[in-house]
Amino acid sequence: MNGTSFRSDIRYWLRQGNTINHLLFWNIVVFLLLGVVHVAGWISPAAGFIPTFLYEQLSLHSALPAFIVKPWGLFTYMFTHVAIFHIFFNMLNLYWFGNLFRSFLGNHRVLPLYLLGGITGGLVFLLVYNLAYPSLDGTLIGASASVICLLVACATKIPNYEIGLLFLGSIRLKWLALAIVVLDAIAIPDGNTGGIAAHLGGALMGFVYVKLLDNGTDICQPLIWLFNRRVRVEATGKRKRMFKPKKSPLKVVKNGPEENRQLRLDQLLDKINDKGFESLSPDEKAWLKRMSQE
Numbered sequence: 037m038n039g040t041s042f043r044s045d046i047r048y049w050l051r052q053g054n055t056i057n058h059l060l061f062w063n064i065v066v067f068l069l070l071g072v073v074h075v076a077g078w079i080s081p082a083a084g085f086i087p088t089f090l091y092e093q094l095s096l097h098s099a100l101p102a103f104i105v106k107p108w109g110l111f112t113y114m115f116t117h118v119a120i121f122h123i124f125f126n127m128l129n130l131y132w133f134g135n136l137f138r139s140f141l142g143n144h145r146v147l148p149l150y151l152l153g154g155i156t157g158g159l160v161f162l163l164v165y166n167l168a169y170p171s172l173d174g175t176l177i178g179a180s181a182s183v184i185c186l187l188v189a190c191a192t193k194i195p196n197y198e199i200g201l202l203f204l205g206s207i208r209l210k211w212l213a214l215a216i217v218v219l220d221a222i223a224i225p226d227g228n229t230g231g232i233a234a235h236l237g238g239a240l241m242g243f244v245y246v247k248l249l250d251n252g253t254d255i256c257q258p259l260i261w262l263f264n265r266r267v268r269v270e271a272t273g274k275r276k277r278m279f280k281p282k283k284s285p286l287k288v289v290k291n292g293p294e295e296n297r298q299l300r301l302d303q304l305l306d307k308i309n310d311k312g313f314e315s316l317s318p319d320e321k322a323w324l325k326r327m328s329q330e
Contacts, residue, residue, distance in 0.1 A: 055146040056134040060127055063179055066094070067117045074118075091118065091175075096158050098165035098230060099173035114154030116177040126179045132199075133187040140193055141249075146186075148259035149245060153185025153238040160237030165230045174230050181238030188213050188242030213239075 049057055070090060077084040096113035097103050103110075117123035138146050161176050190197070191213035198206045220235045248255055261268055 053143065054135075054138070055143050056131060056138060059130060059134065059147070059150060059179075063115050063117065063123065063127060063130075066115050067123050070094075070116070070118055091116075091177075095175040095177045096161065097173055097175055098162055098169070100162075100166065102173050103162065110155060110158045111151070113158060113177050114150075114179050114182050117179070118177065122178055126183055129183045129187065130179060133183065133190055136197075137186045137190050137193075140190070144260050144264050145254075145256050147263055148256035149185060149189060149242070150179075150182045151259065152245070152256065153241045154179070154182040156185070156241040157181025157234035157236075157238040160240075161230045161234040164233040168229060176230055176234055178231070180231070181234040183238075184216065184235050185238035185242040185245075187216070188239045189246050190242075192243050192246040 046061075050061060070087065073083075073090060074087045077087045093106065094109065094112045094116040096109040097106060117126065134146060134150075137149070158176065158181070161174075165172070165174050191209040195208065195210035197209045199209060199212070200206050201212075217236065217239050220232050220239075224232050245255060254260070
């Protein structure tokens, strides 16, 4: 025993400033909640209606009358899973590609794009289902659209980035994303039309987002402003006035070169964590490269 509790470990994990950890946490919590309720309904038939009730509340309904009554499904569906392999592969891909996205484009964009990818996927699901099966009420759950959105965004931003895959070796990110999208598209006739449509909607959002971002338009900015207090303060110009002490007659001891270099390194690492590697200036990137070679 190392003296730490499970609760303290979870708190430490969530306090690292990584939005991916929070997304993983809430997806797993909802999955476990539905699992516990399902087991309780199996043990006590009197409570058997509860799992179905929760599923109906959390999933996205394709029938417009049902969607109008439960519009929150457009948000809750992307945090809802009921099958173990469904959540396992979604969370595994979210961990890999979400952290890759975070490294290059910043932690503050993770949640906004996760939501935009899920919303776009949900809207495409509604459109396709109502065109193909207007008399049916299909349901959609899972984070797949959001995860594929982050994956395609990474592949669009850093297409030649190589990752290692079991049995396949190193493969460039652009080919992996293209393969996933093509396999989804050709699987449409085999069933799960609505789910695949949501995947393709999420992929389209990831591609469009990075293309617009490269042209200077960040469509996530309203959500970034909503979720990030520091961005709101900077946008409204309400920074707290810094206190400037009067000059002291005592001699000021300046920091040594090592302390100054460490301070700058810490500042640049904080900037990468918050805004991504691409936010660094050419001089900052060159300085980091020199530091890594020393």
